[in-house]
Amino acid sequence: MTGPHTGTPDTPLRVGLVGYGLAGSVFHAPLIAATEGLALDTVVTSNEERRAQARAEFPDVRLAAGPDELFARADELDLVVIASPNKTHVPLATAALKAGLPVVVDKPVAGTAAEARGLAALAEERGLLLSVFQNRRWDNDFLTLRRLLADGELGEVWRFESRFERWRPRPKGGWRESGDPAEIGGLLYDLGSHVVDQALVLFGPVTQVYAESVIRRAGAEADDDTFLALTHANGVRSHLYVSSTAAQLGPRFRVLGSRAGYVKYGLDPQEAALREGRRPGPDGWGAEDESLWGRLGAGESPVTGGGSPVPTLPGDYPAYYAAVAAALREGAPNPVTAQEAAAALDVLEAARRSARDGVAVTL
Template sequence: MAELGVAVVGFGLAGEVFHAPLIAAQERMRVAAVVTSSAERAERARAAYPGVRVVDTVEALFAEPDGIDLAVIATPNSTHAALAIQALDAGLPVVVDKPFALTADEGLEVIAAAEAAGLALSVFQNRRWDSDFLTLRRLIEAGELGEVRRFESRFERWRPVSKGSWREVGEATDGAGILYDLGSHLVDQALNLFGPAVEVYCELDCRRTEVRADDDAFIALTHDSGVRSHLWMSAVTPRLGPRMRVLGSESGYLTFGLDPQEDALRAGRRPDDGKPWGTVDPENWGSLGTPDDTHPVPSEAGDYPAFYAQMAAALLDDAPVPVDPNDAVETLQVLEEARRSAAGE
């Protein structure tokens, strides 16, 4: 069986916790190289992936790309577009962590570079494989809700004091802040389910004194399909709302709590450890119905491994990439419009 050598560029939270374990669990991929300037992270990479090539700069990697079939850009947001283009110039297909770029125009430049090079390009919108999202898609496709009228979706945390990471204390102009961190997921899910947005409204706030970028946001979308999406993202929510409330003409779907895959990855698990992956216990299933008739709905298992399985198929079998980068550009256009709305423009 053909095996793809994958270079993980950046070995912070995204690279070490999300990308590398999912790549290593994919039978047609291996973690062949890691780029990190941190000696501590380099040692962890060598321990986790014996035989991995570790370099401290992307220039060193791209100067000698032998044995590398795919580059994964898992660096701070402000570097995504430039590094993706560098990887493409080196002859490598690319996966870019979300957000794809800082602006839609930057994203279009990366797409143009991939098309000119004839190389595959995708964006890691892993929340398309969340348990609740997959369950909702199943219910919609089965007609269980009737005509969907309103989609309410939240990623909320209670973190009254920031952890000091660049995502929280960096500048919004560098891609820090909750709008780009969690809004990238929420908007992508809404557009993926209900189509293009024709109206965007946003409230954007910075609540904590030590934080320079937004940490509390609300977006309202009106989709061309007529569905209205209300999306909340916050680091300062002392009482968490439902993860999703979806209202249709026949019934509604309500679910609380987050997909279990992130916690599993943060705990050091891998999808190939022989234990059930992405499953939700029955007591945490969502419910479907009306005030007079409500019943629990079995949750689909979350499936982050599907992203890299589909990426392997794209490179080895000429299948479509798992996420069309043009979708990510559309998400960036909404986020840019959201920021303009919040500024009163």
């Protein structure tokens, strides 16, 4: 599906970006600006400091105080990217689609799977692209693991362990840590959106979910230490950990198969690079130092020299927006559909019920 304004090869698609906090300024704006065929046209934020930041980083960008101002000139835009707080995703995506604009929404696309499917239905009815920014499908370690699986290096996979752990013993505050259900905060829906999406991409649909979700830190209001155990329809078991209270960080991936296992420590370097103000380019973007390569082998711990180092493929967040541009211009596949995001939300909702009731939930 495409939008009504697909431009020409010589005219970039004009992008309106709603929100210029962490997601908007660190991830979306730099990636949009780095993508051939896209141009950051307008940034929506009412915060004066963020308006000044956007103007300094992108001197030609237009500024709007609110999304209504953006939607009022929908005919001047080709894509809207929603990088505002979680609770605004559904109403803003709805408004953008009704204004006739294709939409990219940051994860989680909605608070419930039903809302995500409702958005997907609206987009289909209007013949518009609706894509979800699941950027960690383009993490270096995930791309490497996908290649190992495609090559059959692990044999039959039995267990997938994925950790997104941090050591943040004091809450930072803000809506992401709010206990108000309307804010859709907490790690289950934040980092959990990533690890669940990755598990589904790798191993397919889930039949059962068990979860433990805890608030550990004094003064915290939302879950900050959560574990999910997923049973996939194909028999793979995924154990997923998201935490702000991990004093010692485990491996990012530990994947065990009938032939070998793959263990990988450390985070993809792209977020740190973007936070430092570096921008995607042809020279080594997403590359990782050899000392951080994962190891593949059987019978011994990587710490004691077991296995062989596996060169990590470069991370490639720019590939997401390149795919969005191709979808709009050429009708290429949507890189992440709302239906895929809804399937992940089915798992997150089941995890929330499981943690609350202390039972496994069958999907």
